[in-house]
Amino acid sequence: MNAEIITIGDEILLGQIVDTNSAWIAQYLGQADIAIRFITSISDRREDISKALLEASSRSDFVIVTGGLGPTKDDVTKETISQFFESPFVRNQQVLDHVKQIFLRIGRGEMPISNYTQADVLECAQVLFNDVGTAPGMWVERDSRCFVFLPGVPFEMKFLMEKHIMPRLMAMRSQVRVYHSHILTAGLGESFLAEQIADIEASLPHYIKLAYLPKIGLVRLRLSATGTDANLLRTDTENFAERISERLKEYVVAKEDISFEEAIIKNFGEANLKIAFAESCTGGTISSNLTKYKGASKVFDCGIVAYANHIKQEVLGVNKNTLDEFGAVSEQTVVEMAKGVQRISGAEYAVATSGIAGPSGGTLEKPVGTVWIAVAGKNETVTKKFQFNNNRQINIERSAMQALLLLWNLYVKESI
């Protein structure tokens, strides 16, 4: 089945929002072995919407369209698709009752007229009832193709995908299966990894593809097999994954499709070890990155965001002399921060960051992008200085990532 996604909304083409819906949909459909082949983002212009639908219907069996279904005038999708499918609107009473109900619950009095039109659906469509919002989804079948129209609000889109779309897809899916196997590595660049496994890569059968997905300090390897025999695909892919893992042993963090943070939660959790964070320049980002994932509470009790020097002293117990003599951005300070939060939390491992995230605050000696990181472990404390660049958000993101890499390395060293 050839599937594609069309996202509609000026805000995407202006770069005001990042299209996270498409990645979610792609991943979600991947579970049903449906591969997305194209993702197109277009503006709220009638002609672009018509053109994109026409193109999609020439190459895809299944087309998911998100966005543009709101009640305000800038949302022109519905009128455009009414013309495209040559299908008039009918007002759906169940949807109308539901929309009225929502407005009643908010208790703001009379419902705006524009919301009545949200109950208007294409005559040719099956209505996908939206329990969690006002805009219903629509499912249109035309010339043995399926078009699905969903609101762009992420949780409404996800609700409709889970409740209505997936069950229908499971019923129609074809015999072609895709099997993925993942290996997450840390500490070696992609071309070096490729060299180490060149012979294995060369021996892959034509139906298994190997991809390298690098990300600050990490490379994810993905083996993807396509075919009809699910068992064979799994066995073959897992065999190759095992050979690669064995070869790259010292760099392997996880043998499944999980994030670095999840791998840390898993490993520390199994070893009954806790981690604490004392963050200055990363401002809570390391804590936030870790607690995004379930099971975080098994390894994490406490984070202190000590943004100001007086908090570094009063809460973390950093010595005033240390701050005066070496400054907040120094090896000495991050070591005391790490040991401070280790003491407060009782955690075996503690990570501390202090740096100049920018865009201002730099000096000749410590320019913007200077970051010190310390990790206090069971026996040892390690530190590292980084010199990043001028972009605040990138500096924070890379510092948070490097801090976890340092933590991982010390953990591996102390676990041998």
Place this chain on the structure above:
Amino acid sequence: MNAEIITIGDEILLGQIVDTNSAWIAQYLGQADIAIRFITSISDRREDISKALLEASSRSDFVIVTGGLGPTKDDVTKETISQFFESPFVRNQQVLDHVKQIFLRIGRGEMPISNYTQADVLECAQVLFNDVGTAPGMWVERDSRCFVFLPGVPFEMKFLMEKHIMPRLMAMRSQVRVYHSHILTAGLGESFLAEQIADIEASLPHYIKLAYLPKIGLVRLRLSATGTDANLLRTDTENFAERISERLKEYVVAKEDISFEEAIIKNFGEANLKIAFAESCTGGTISSNLTKYKGASKVFDCGIVAYANHIKQEVLGVNKNTLDEFGAVSEQTVVEMAKGVQRISGAEYAVATSGIAGPSGGTLEKPVGTVWIAVAGKNETVTKKFQFNNNRQINIERSAMQALLLLWNLYVKESI
């Protein structure tokens, strides 16, 4: 100028990464009045790449292609474009020296053979030298159209855009100007806002478009004017923006294109007020969201991520009896957490969260998604209970957002 973006990489179509490059490029080009009309994501398949290039050359003057330029075998973009433009490769000595230099610096010995090919560029292209990575960019002109090929690694792409692409574009840009004006509102849904300003919206001239961009608790209004007289566009748009702001006064958070967090930093900063956070279920996300933005240090000194109960007691001073009697997820606990971090930090405002983010940990009385938030202000402490759903990351994101909305409301109330 019609511009479009093509992003290449299986990882995008599998939903393994979110394409943030496109939003960045769109926003960045917007500064030069260049509007992106299409964003297409395709996989690393030769036929899809050729097809996308062909389509783009039929409708756009300027095409930016990112990704697929890495040294490993899964990256087929270069070979495909060599065929597409019927242009052979030439090895660029300057690029080769640079790539070798990078490997020398890493100090891992001999450079892998695959990296030599990174110095191979299309004969018909102008080379965009990449100071910060190994894959050079390429600029190809063909039939009065421009094609630009950039690596997919975000900071390399950004470097090339800033250093090479923008200067060239500024030199070629046309006379058409686009002017945007933004109003950020909190506390009223988009259809209610639309009703309140219906007469103003109806009176907009044809060259000004109004868009509503809703996001949990917030709606951003964007007026976009297109024309040739930059002064006229600015004056007209700003006049309408002013009329709308005046009408919606009580809901307006900012009259510029900034995030809610930036508006908070600006307002609290100007009022010389500090904010502190005591986070449980949000796990540092509120601190992280705020400190993402420059100037955060003017309003923020201290955040405590008190994930475990013993940290709530020992660090924040929450009463053991409170935890025993009402539980960690309770109004009483979040109030004590907020007051605790207010005392520790000396901040005028303190925000506390405690809830069950999920996916496990719920009970009949307090199901997954139950979240208590407290804001302690100068005179008053307010609390609110939320019942979100089953998705951990969405629960965290919404809790963090609602916490700042509560903070904002109390601030507005106490500032009158």
